[in-house]
Amino acid sequence: MRSSLIIATWLSLGAAQTHAFGPFEKNVAARAGHLNAATAALKPFLSQNASVILPIDKDWDALQIRGTSPRIHPNFNAIVEAATEEDVQKTVELASKFGIPFLAVSGTHGWTKTLNNLPYGIQINMRKLNSVTVDPSGKTASIGGGTLQWEANRALYAKNKQAVLTLCECTSVAGPMLAGGHSMLQARHGYTLDDLVSARVILANGTAVTASSSSNPDLFWALRGAGQSFGVVTSLQLKLYDVPSTWTISTFIYTSDKLEAVLDAVNKVDSDATRSPNLVLSGVGKRIPPMDPENPVILYTLSYQGPEAEAAAYFAKFQAIGPITVKPSTNVNNVELYKVTQNSVDSVACTRNKNSMGSGVSLPSWNTTAARAAFDVFSKMTADPRFSQSVFLLENYGMQGVQAVDPSSTSLSLEERQYPAVANPTIWWNGTAAVGQADAEAYGEQIRQALFAGLPKGAKKHTYVNYAVGTEDFNQMYGYDTARVQRLKALKKAYDPRNGFRFYNPVPLA
Ligand SMILES: Cc1cc2nc3c(=O)[nH]c(=O)nc-3n(C[C@H](O)[C@H](O)[C@H](O)COP(=O)(O)OP(=O)(O)OC[C@H]3O[C@@H](n4cnc5c(N)ncnc54)[C@H](O)[C@@H]3O)c2cc1C
Numbered sequence: 001m002r003s004s005l006i007i008a009t010w011l012s013l014g015a016a017q018t019h020a021f022g023p024f025e026k027n028v029a030a031r032a033g034h035l036n037a038a039t040a041a042l043k044p045f046l047s048q049n050a051s052v053i054l055p056i057d058k059d060w061d062a063l064q065i066r067g068t069s070p071r072i073h074p075n076f077n078a079i080v081e082a083a084t085e086e087d088v089q090k091t092v093e094l095a096s097k098f099g100i101p102f103l104a105v106s107g108t109h110g111w112t113k114t115l116n117n118l119p120y121g122i123q124i125n126m127r128k129l130n131s132v133t134v135d136p137s138g139k140t141a142s143i144g145g146g147t148l149q150w151e152a153n154r155a156l157y158a159k160n161k162q163a164v165l166t167l168c169e170c171t172s173v174a175g176p177m178l179a180g181g182h183s184m185l186q187a188r189h190g191y192t193l194d195d196l197v198s199a200r201v202i203l204a205n206g207t208a209v210t211a212s213s214s215s216n217p218d219l220f221w222a223l224r225g226a227g228q229s230f231g232v233v234t235s236l237q238l239k240l241y242d243v244p245s246t247w248t249i250s251t252f253i254y255t256s257d258k259l260e261a262v263l264d265a266v267n268k269v270d271s272d273a274t275r276s277p278n279l280v281l282s283g284v285g286k287r288i289p290p291m292d293p294e295n296p297v298i299l300y301t302l303s304y305q306g307p308e309a310e311a312a313a314y315f316a317k318f319q320a321i322g323p324i325t326v327k328p329s330t331n332v333n334n335v336e337l338y339k340v341t342q343n344s345v346d347s348v349a350c351t352r353n354k355n356s357m358g359s360g361v362s363l364p365s366w367n368t369t370a371a372r373a374a375f376d377v378f379s380k381m382t383a384d385p386r387f388s389q390s391v392f393l394l395e396n397y398g399m400q401g402v403q404a405v406d407p408s409s410t411s412l413s414l415e416e417r418q419y420p421a422v423a424n425p426t427i428w429w430n431g432t433a434a435v436g437q438a439d440a441e442a443y444g445e446q447i448r449q450a451l452f453a454g455l456p457k458g459a460k461k462h463t464y465v466n467y468a469v470g471t472e473d474f475n476q477m478y479g480y481d482t483a484r485v486q487r488l489k490a491l492k493k494a495y496d497p498r499n500g501f502r503f504y505n506p507v508p509l510a
Contacts, residue, residue, distance in 0.1 A: 078121075079125055282301050
């Protein structure tokens, strides 16, 4: 009796929304009131550990803070903290039925400004779906859809296992995976999505399905490259590996005049067919005034999963460039790794609420003239005190594992499989001033265009979907080959005809 009353309430609110406050209703304030009431009515259908949080509740403000706020601020007016797959299912089902926008939130590090297109709607907070279970075979793990990297990594390491997780401890496992998953293990095992065995997915109509090579294979294909446009992943099964050894790591710190020499060395190592897949190359440009009061310096890190002796020849090449100093670390385990590489939960990389904006560029190799032009812009930008904490990421994690995967087996763009070098200015600043954002965007775009200007003739412009700022066109993120793009769009139409999943660098319906 009680539940039919609640359904009736929900339905009447939903009907009102469908007719008077449809999905594209401009009067968001009016819709907000209805949505609050409707969301509250959802509560009795949720599991015991789920909660519905509204703006009047004490936890509201904390749940608006993101790794990328205040710049990224999806407009929520209700939060459902889902504790079970059914909670997600019920929420999506009812939201979709009545045209209420919704967005899954896990690690809060999504940094594309398309997330700001969410008009008043429901945050489906995934953090209670936080679990890591090593499957009995020991060859896969089942990971909850709201689990963070550090939680997964530490749980696996406790069992002497590792998986292709990404670098920053504070992002989720699912978020990066759905569009790639750049990882320190990618040279051996491919991107995170290449190691996905299966996923439980809530589709736009609220149906829960399994996606794998044998169950809904089309969805499985689309999910691995454009997943945010297709569903909410409540759990995923990833391949596991035994931890083979500890890491040997050296960070070489150079003055900025060594940029060309460093990138030349990176190009040489990276194009060598004998490059060890245990080697990870990653650099950061940043200001450290005690080391150089005038210019940013370059911190270039070589990480090698294996003994020092095996890494020595690589380290020697970077030593020969003439660093100001070198910070060596040996015998680094898989948990310490994040601290040593400055990607741990307490690192600057995981700072919250400082706008955090990327502007990613993927490249077939480093063009040192273009890189110098880009670095000059970065140098100018960080001389501005507002942006002085920003960094310039120069990543070459290794591509053997990525390129060993049949490119037709996932929806990931060809460029994402081919281009080994990734540049990403990561811009941090405080506050909400429009001028700050406009200036940051302008600097980010100048850096990006400077790098694109160095592309070899015929090479296509590419940005990793997860490093997009939200201004890129579809092909720049999802690729240019007609068959792949058409298949992706056709699947979008089939799986999400009402475009419920349209807030993360979306695959368009047409
Ligand atoms: C500091 C920082 C470090 C980064 N490091 C890396 C890195 O090492 N490697 C790499 O590849 N990328 C990296 N990225 C990019 C990262 O892949 C994206 O920002 C990603 O979107 C973060 O996911 P999230 O869950 O943390 O963020 P959220 O903002 O919670 O989610 C981002 C998007 O994914 C969707 N989503 C989240 N969870 C689910 C789910 N369970 N099911 C369906 N959709 C879901 C959300 O709806 C949203 O559209 C980094 C970004 C930042 C800001």
